[in-house]
Amino acid sequence: MVTIKDIAKIANVSHTTVSRALNDSPLIKPGTKKKIIEIASQLNYTPNYNAKSLVTQRSYTIGLFLTSITHGTSSSFFVETVKGVNQIINQDYNLFVRGIDDIRYYSTIHNKRFDGIILMSQSEEDNDFIAYLKEKQIPCVVLNRDIGDPSIINILSNDREGSTQAVKHLLQNGHRTIGLVEGISGFKSSMERREGYLKALIDYNIPIKTEYIIQGNYDMESGYRAIERLLSLDQPPTAVFCSNDDMAIGAINAAFARGVNVPNDISIVGFDDIEFARYTNPSLTTVKRPIEKISTLGANKILQMMSSDNPSEMNGEKIFVETELVIRKSVKPLL
Incomplete structure (x- = not known):
């Protein structure tokens, strides 16, 4: 393995000069720096980060x-x-x-x-x-x-504001019975999105029905199971806000499996705007959260x-x- 000392010997300079040149130090003259870099390149020199860490007291x-x-x-x-x-x-x-x-x-x-x-x-x-x-x-x-x-x-x-915006979009489109598929219990994002859902309903004076709020797990399977439960109610909601897109995708698949059409029979909104959201059938209305x-x-x-x-x-x-x-x-x- 080529070392700094090898480069120093060929360039006829000290190994300290080589080290400074390779780290783009302003203390080294441009001509010397260029010569050292060219030699290092010709020798396929690879920095030893373990040694470098000892000198700089950094782990990189x-x-x-x-x-x-x-x-x-x-x-x-x-x-x-x-x-x-x-x-x-x-x-x-x-x-x-x-x-x-x-x-x-x-x-x-x-x-x-x-x-x-x-x-x-x-x-x-x-x-x-x-x-x-x-x-x-x-x-x-x-x-x-x-x-x-x-x-x-x-x-x-601002997850709370984004969730409020999503649910208000459903309300503005005439929906009055809106379900919620929550994220993992205890996660801050789950609480913020729940608060956003509740705020939108309160702002529109819509009664909050606990049977429309289903615990999810931020994965497709929990979205699938949640929609199965909501569709089994005597009066299923006309729309559902899922706390992330993965659960919304699971929800769309569950509706399809039961012969329920999205959006003609039930509307679904997600959160995150993952790449797959635009390729679902139908394409998913969602909140873009720029992770x-x-x-x-x-x-x-x-x-x-x-x-x-x-x-x-x-x-x-x-x-x-x-x-x-x-x-x-x-x-x-x-x-």
Whole structure:
């Protein structure tokens, strides 16, 4: 394996000069830098990040943590999260992805292992992990959930407003009996979307019927089962708001299996606007929640923190990324 010392010998300079040149140091003359880079390229030199880490006291690893990867995180949500972060994190860093529920001991998370952490938080249970990161002064950005801590950079969408907008779209189209398929119990997103649903009904003076509110699990199967239950009622709702698109897709399939037409017999609205939403039959009216954009902003912020001389002293901020109602063909006007 080619080392910095090999390059230094050929270039007739010190290995310190080579190291600085390869790290684009302004202390090295442009001509010398160009010569060293050309030699490194000809020798197919690959940096030894373990050695580099010892010198710089950095791990060159960024952690991307979710509340859980196996429980309550749909494949589309996971892909959008990783995709957004990966667009920004350059080749100088390794990206480590893990669910918090897979961590046995927080003591394995420390500054020598991670230069910074992006947390896609879905539950208040993550608060202990956030407190630990603050205590250990590990640069951290929290996405997706309002944590109410002004000292931390917090990036999220307004799920409650987006849900209200979705249900009001149904109300404006003449629907008065509207079901809700909830997300995982205890998840902040589930509570926010439920609150948005309830607010829309209250604003229109529509009675709230508990039998129309079904617990889901953020996966297609729970959406499928929920619609089966709603369609079995003596008076099924004319429309259903599903707290994410995966459950809405399951709901459309359940209706089809029972010979119920969407949207002629029942209208269905989702939340997230995943890629598959436009390809369902009918195409799904949903709320666009820009997870990829939120993740991209989070990655930019963590890089800014890591490049700061005192990342722990950077001011916290709350950034809202607006949701947007995307109208397609899964809602029938009853007016």
